[in-house]
Every structure is written in C-alpha cells, then in structure tokens.
Amino acid sequence: MNLDITLVWAGIIGFGVIMYVLMDGFDLGLGILFPFAPDEASRDVMMNSVAPVWDGNETWLVLGGAGLLGAFPLVYSVFLPALYIGVFLMLAGLIFRGISFEFRFKSHKNRHWWNRAFCWGSMVAAFSQGAVVGAYIQGFPVEDRVYVGGAFDWLTPFSVLTGIGLMAGYALLGATWLILKSEGHVQDWAYSITPKLLLGVLVVFGVVSLWTPLISVDVRERWLNQIHLIWIFPILAMACAAALYRAVKRRAEGRPFIMALGLFIFTYLGMIASKWPVIVPPNYTIWDAASSPESQVFLLIGTVFVIPIILAYTTWSYWVFRGKVKVGDGYH
Numbered sequence: 602m603n604l605d606i607t608l609v610w611a612g613i614i615g616f617g618v619i620m621y622v623l624m625d626g627f628d629l630g631l632g633i634l635f636p637f638a639p640d641e642a643s644r645d646v647m648m649n650s651v652a653p654v655w656d657g658n659e660t661w662l663v664l665g666g667a668g669l670l671g672a673f674p675l676v677y678s679v680f681l682p683a684l685y686i687g688v689f690l691m692l693a694g695l696i697f698r699g700i701s702f703e704f705r706f707k708s709h710k711n712r713h714w715w716n717r718a719f720c721w722g723s724m725v726a727a728f729s730q731g732a733v734v735g736a737y738i739q740g741f742p743v744e745d746r747v748y749v750g751g752a753f754d755w756l757t758p759f760s761v762l763t764g765i766g767l768m769a770g771y772a773l774l775g776a777t778w779l780i781l782k783s784e785g786h787v788q789d790w791a792y793s794i795t796p797k798l799l800l801g802v803l804v805v806f807g808v809v810s811l812w813t814p815l816i817s818v819d820v821r822e823r824w825l826n827q828i829h830l831i832w833i834f835p836i837l838a839m840a841c842a843a844a845l846y847r848a849v850k851r852r853a854e855g856r857p858f859i860m861a862l863g864l865f866i867f868t869y870l871g872m873i874a875s876k877w878p879v880i881v882p883p884n885y886t887i888w889d890a891a892s893s894p895e896s897q898v899f900l901l902i903g904t905v906f907v908i909p910i911i912l913a914y915t916t917w918s919y920w921v922f923r924g925k926v927k928v929g930d931g932y933h
Contacts, residue, residue: 606898607891610672611880613904614665619869621661623774623862624915628655630775632698632723633768634794635716643787644716646926647775650782652702653922659695660911664904671900675746675890679881682748683741684755687729694726724768731767735760738872739816740882759812766805770865773798777845777858782926795849795857803842806868810835813875834871838864 628651638644669676681688697718705715736755741748776798779791845860878886891897 611887617665624658626771627774627778629723629727630771633772635720646787650926673890679748687733691729694722698722727768727771728764731764732760735763769801777861781858831871831874834867838867
C-alpha cells in the first residue's frame, strides 16, 4: 500500500496545532479575564484551576513547532522572517505569564505586579497568535521560495481584528472552564460574562468571514473554489454556539466548555478547508514545502511514540486534578 507520508505529517501538525489552541487557550483566557475578576480570591481560584496543567498544555506548541521545522522546512524559511516580531511577542508573553504562576503566590508586597504580568502576558500571547492567523489567511509575498515582504507586513487591520477575535475566543474558553472548575460567586460571575463573550466572538467571526474574500483576488478565488468544502463548518460552529448559550442559560457545568471547544474546532477546520492543500499562502502546497521522504520517515518513528505518551500524560494530569477548585485552596 502506498502511503503519502506528507499527508500523514500534515495531519500530525494540524492535530498538534489544534491541541495547543484548545489546551492552552483556556488558561490564556483566564489571564485575559484576570483584571475583571470580582476579587482577589476569585483570581486565586482562576490561577489554581490551571496551575497543575498549564505547562503540560504548552507541550503541543513545542511538538507543532519542531514538527514543522523537520517536516515542512519551507514553512520556517518563510514564516519566521514574515512573522518574526509577532512570534517574538507571543513567546515573550508566554514567558511573563509562566513566571507569574510561580511568583504570584510567593509575593505579597508586589503581588499586583504579578497579576499584571499574568494578564498582560496572556493578552500579548493571545493577540499575537490571532494576528499570526490573520497574516496566514492574507498570505505572504514570496519569490523563489523566499519571503520578500517587510517586517511589519503581518500587522494589518485584518490581522488586528483576528488578534482581538482570538483574545475574545480564548476568554470564552476561560470563562467556560471556570464554570466547570469553580463554584459559588466565582462560578456565578463566569456564568454572567459567558454570553457577552460569546456574542463578541460571533460578531468577530461574522466580520472575518465577510472580510476574508475581499482581502485579495487570490484569496477570493481560492475561497470561492473551496466553498463546497467549507460551508458545513460555519454551520456546525454556529450549532455549537447555540448549544453553548442554551447550556449557560440552564446553568449546566460541563457542556458550555465542551461546546466552546467545538466552536474552536469547527472554525479551525473551516480555515484549513479554505486553504487546503496550501500551507504557505498563496501558492505553496504541503508537497512543495515538505522535506525529503527519508527525513519525514525518520522523524515519524519518534513521533509515533511521543504523541501517545503526551496524550496519556495529559489525560492522567486532568484526571488527577479533576473536581472543583474552592476559595482558599492552596497553590497546586
């Protein structure tokens, strides 16, 4: 049986990216919501709910980045020059957010500064990721497999909108996670803000969907050519949004988070379908960007063992730290 190893690697990278977005999205969302929490005890609950798992969530970012470098080197050679500043801001935000986890609970005099580090780091990381997605949708000026644009070409009104939209989406994930993990006045606050966040996400979703075909002729032609593949995903995403709203009104605890995950998954699949099989817009496909089959097979041998281990560890971690986080619980 002939096996297209490039397709296998495209699936692995796609899986790694969506797992990072889902797993790290809700704890970035909690950071975005941090300054709006009703009190300091609520902030303790928010941070404690993700303290045992946040660093494991970022494993998927490492897997996706390393996999891209080995399996699709053209992506690195184009994306890094095009998105260097955006990627740097994302990593800086993640560093500040990570440091704040450890120092906030040890500092009393300067705790307010670590609150800000957690919030600002989360906001910068989320906005940068969303802006990078917007730049990817727009495409890159590439000649002879080399990026020929400027350092700030990624920052446009469209990418700013997608950056703000991803911040709202992550905040929605964070609010629904808090519904699942908290109780009392913290949970009541999470219930109250979730419909507002959902409305904001849907507004951005609608504007981006209408704006995307207008970006350029190339984007419009590809979008129209792939319309038979992508129409189902917005419908499924809207169904998840409707189910999320009903679940919040009925004060369900687990369903809002699951439906928020579904909203992200179907939006992500719709974006992939609109670009498929292009991986470096506007013209380079996954086969154009792939490394040699020998390199891909060599990397795949290790990856086949690593991914099940990551999944098993992640499942075990969430199982061990299942249940509600109460006001007054200690760190971890």
